[in-house]
Amino acid sequence: MPRKASTLSVADENPSSGGVAAVDRALSLLTAFRKNDGYLSLVELSERTRMYKSTILRLLASLEHAGMIHKSDDGRYGLGEGVVQLYGVYSSAFSQADVILPVLRALVEKTQESASYHVISGNNRLCLHRVNSPLPISYRTSEGDVLPLDKGSGARVLQAFTGAKGKLYDQIRKDGVVVLDGDRMPDLAGVSAAVFNAHHDFVGAVTLTMPSSRLKPSFREEVLHAAMMLSRKFGYSQN
Structure with missing residues (x-):
C-alpha cells in the first residue's frame, strides 16, 4: 500500500472544489517557482510543494511534455516555453x-x-x-x-x-x-x-x-x- 503523507502537500491542503487532484498538484509545481529562481532541484521542489519526489517526477514528465517545464543538463527544472506562450496570449487579451x-x-x-x-x-x-x-x-x-x-x-x-x-x-x-x-x-x-x-x-x-x-x-x-x-x-x- 502507498505511504500516507504525514503532512498534506500544498495542493492537498487547499484543493479545488470539484477539481482534479492531479491537476491541482501539477499547478502547485508551476506556482512553486518564484521571482529570480531560474532552475530548481527536485529537492527544492519537494520542499516547496510538500510532495514526494516520485510524485513530482511523474508530474514533471507531463509538464515537460506540454512545454510547461524545461529540464536543464544538470537535472534541474525551470519554467518552459509553454508558460511564455500562455503569458503572451494573456497579455494580448489583458x-x-x-x-x-x-x-x-x-x-x-x-x-x-x-x-x-x-x-x-x-x-x-x-x-x-x-x-x-x-x-x-x-x-x-x-x-x-x-x-x-x-x-x-x-x-x-x-x-x-x-x-x-x-x-x-x-x-x-x-x-x-x-x-x-x-x-x-x-x-x-x-x-x-x-x-x-x-x-x-x-x-x-x-x-x-x-x-x-x-x-x-x-x-x-x-x-x-x-x-x-x-x-x-x-x-x-x-x-
Missing part, C-alpha cells in the same frame, strides 16, 4: 479595466463609498478608473480627472512608493496603506493602499473617499484587501 473595475465595484458594494484607481501622470495623479458611491452625499470625480500629487491619501501613497522622503512616507511604505482626514480638503477623508505587479513593481493606488463623518476604522482593512486582491490579479506574490 484589459486593465476588466481587472480593476470589478475590484472597485466590490469595494463600493462593501463600504458604500467611492473607490478609485490612481497612477502618476507627470506632476499630477490621474484617475484611471472610478466607481462612485450610491449614496446621495459623496465626493464625486470621474475617470480621466487629473488631481494634485501633493495632497490626499492617493497622492501620498503614489509619492511614498516613488521615493518621497519623510516620516509619513516611511510609515506608508511600511504599512502599504494610509488613512487621512482633511488632507486635501476639509470634511473629506480618504483611505489608500499600494498595488504591485508580478515583478513587485509599484503600479498604482486604490483609494476610497468619503465625507469625514462616514470614515470607519474598518475601511483601512477593506482597502488593503482590495489592493492585495488587485495586486494578485496583476500577478503579484508575497513569496
Whole structure:
C-alpha cells in the first residue's frame, strides 16, 4: 500500500472544489517557482510543494511534455516555453479595466463609498478608473480627472512608493496603506493602499473617499484587501 503523507502537500491542503487532484498538484509545481529562481532541484521542489519526489517526477514528465517545464543538463527544472506562450496570449487579451473595475465595484458594494484607481501622470495623479458611491452625499470625480500629487491619501501613497522622503512616507511604505482626514480638503477623508505587479513593481493606488463623518476604522482593512486582491490579479506574490 502507498505511504500516507504525514503532512498534506500544498495542493492537498487547499484543493479545488470539484477539481482534479492531479491537476491541482501539477499547478502547485508551476506556482512553486518564484521571482529570480531560474532552475530548481527536485529537492527544492519537494520542499516547496510538500510532495514526494516520485510524485513530482511523474508530474514533471507531463509538464515537460506540454512545454510547461524545461529540464536543464544538470537535472534541474525551470519554467518552459509553454508558460511564455500562455503569458503572451494573456497579455494580448489583458484589459486593465476588466481587472480593476470589478475590484472597485466590490469595494463600493462593501463600504458604500467611492473607490478609485490612481497612477502618476507627470506632476499630477490621474484617475484611471472610478466607481462612485450610491449614496446621495459623496465626493464625486470621474475617470480621466487629473488631481494634485501633493495632497490626499492617493497622492501620498503614489509619492511614498516613488521615493518621497519623510516620516509619513516611511510609515506608508511600511504599512502599504494610509488613512487621512482633511488632507486635501476639509470634511473629506480618504483611505489608500499600494498595488504591485508580478515583478513587485509599484503600479498604482486604490483609494476610497468619503465625507469625514462616514470614515470607519474598518475601511483601512477593506482597502488593503482590495489592493492585495488587485495586486494578485496583476500577478503579484508575497513569496
